[in-house]
Amino acid sequence: MVADDCPTASTGSRLNVGSLSSKVSSALLALALLTALTLPSFADEADYKLGPLDKIKVKVSEWRPTSGDVFEWAGLTGEFTINSVGMLSLPIVGPIHAESATTGEIAAIISERLKSIAGLVKSPNAAVEISQYRPFYVVGNVERPGEYAYRPGMSVIQAVSIAGGFFRPDTNMSRFERETIVTEGDIRINETQRAALLLRRDRLLSETQNLEAIRFSEEVLQHKDERVVAQGMREEGQIFASRLKTARSQTDLLRQAKSLLEEELKTLAAKSVTQQKQYDLVRKELDNINSLLSRGLAVSPRQLAVEQNLAQMESQMLDLLLATARTKQEISRNERNIIELQNLRENEINKDLRETQISLRQTTDRINSLQMLIYDSQVSGPRQQLLQSSEAARLSFRIVRRQDGKLQEIAAEQTDAVRPGDILKIQRPPLATVDAAGAGAAVAGSLVSRAPPVLSD
Secondary structure, three states: OOOOOOOOHHOOOOOOOOOHHHHHHHHHHHHHHHHHHHOOOOOOHHOOOOOOOOOOEEEEEEOOOOOEEEEHHHHHHHHHOOOOOOEEEEEEEEEOOOOOOOOOHHHHHHHHHHHHHHOOOOOOEEEEEEEEEEOOOEEEEEEEOOOEEOOOOOEHHHHHHHHOOOOOOOOOOHHHHHHHHHHHHHHHHHHHHHHHHHHHHHHHHHHHHHOOOOOOHHHOEEEEEEHHHHHHHHHHHHHHHHOOOOOOOOOOHHHHHHHHHHHHHHHHHHHHHHHHHHHHHHHHHHHHHHHHOOOOOOHHHHHHHHHHHHHHHHHHHHHHHHHHHHHHHHHHHHHHHHHHHHHHHHHHHHHHHHHHHHHHHHHHHHHHHHHHHHHHHHHHHHHHHHHHHHHHOOOEEEEEEEEOOOEEEEOOOOEOOOOOOOOOEOOOOOOOOOOOOHHHHOOOOOOOOOOOOOOOO
C-alpha cells in the first residue's frame, strides 16, 4: 500500500471519483487504457529490437486504491530518442541501454527502476510504444538514392517505389544525333589547329637546321592541295623568310662592326710601328748628344730638348698600346654578341618547337577522343541502351542488416520485408562491353591520324 503523501505526488495529477462504483469503473477504464497503450502498432512490434535513432513514447501510471486515483508520472511521459550508442536517457530513472531490447523489456526496466527509486510497494504500469522507426537507406539503380522514413510492414518493392522506382536511362535517340553534330564540329576545329601546328613544327625544324627554305614533312605534302594546308604553307614560308632576314641583318651588322674594328686595329698596329721607328731615331740622337756632351762638344740645352721629345714619344706609344687593347676588347665583345645572338635564336626556336610538339600531341589526343565520342554516339550508345533495357529485368536485391552487432549482407526478393536501419542495394549485372576498335579507324589516313614525338630537352 502506497501512502497518499508519496514524494512525487505533487508532480502528478488526480482523477477524483465521488463513489466507490465510480472509482471501480475508473480503475477498470485506466487499466484498459494501459493495456491499449502496450499493444503493438503492427504484428512484429512486440519482437522488434530497438536501435539508434528509434523514437519511442513512454507513459507511466499507477492505480492508488486508497484514494481511488490513477496517478500519472508526468516527468516520465513523453517522446524520447535512442542515441547513436544505443542509450535511452529518461528523467528520474536515468539512462537505459535500449539497443537490441524490445519495448516490453524497456517498460519492465522503467517500472522496476521507478519502484526502487521512489520506494513504491508495487511497480507502476509503464507503457512503451514506437512512435518513429529509425530510417532505412536505398542505394544503387534507383531514381533517388538516399535515406527514407520507415513504414511498418514495408517490402523491398515498396522501398524501391519510395525511392522513385528503378533507374530509367535516357533512351531518346535525338540526344545522340545532337552529340554527333556538336562533336563533328569540334573535330573540324581541332583538325584545323593540328594542321597549323604541323606547319609550324616543320618551319621550326627547318630553322634549327639553318636551311634556306622550309622543308615540309611528307605528312603535310600529302595534303598540300587542301585550301587550309596550302594557305598555311604560304604563311609559314613568309614567317620563315622574315625571321631569317631579321636574324641575318642583326648578324651582318655585328660582323660589319667587327670588320671596322679589325681595320682600326691594323691602323693602330701600323701607327705603332712608325712611332717605334721615330722613337728609335730620337733615342739614337740622344745617345749621340750625350757622347758629344761628355767630350765637351755639345751644349746641355740641346740634350734637354731631345729628352723632352723622347718622353713625348714614349707617351704617344703608350696611348697607342691602350687604344690597341681597347680595340681588341671591342672585337672580343662583338664576337661574343654574335655568339649570344645565335644562341638566343636557337633557344627561342627550340622552346617554340617544344611547345608546338606538346600542343600537337594534345590536339591529336583530343581529336582521337572526339572520334571515340562520335563512335559512342552512333554505335556504342544506342547498343548500350538496348543492353540496359534487356538487362533491367535482371536486377538483384541485397540487404545490409545489422545482426548480433555485425553487418551482414543477404540476398532478397521483391516481396521480402525491409526492417528499420536496413541498407537496400539494387544492383544490375555488368553490361556487355561494346568493341570500340572501329573508332580509331575513322581517322586513319587523315592529317590527324598520328601523334608526333615530343622533343626532349
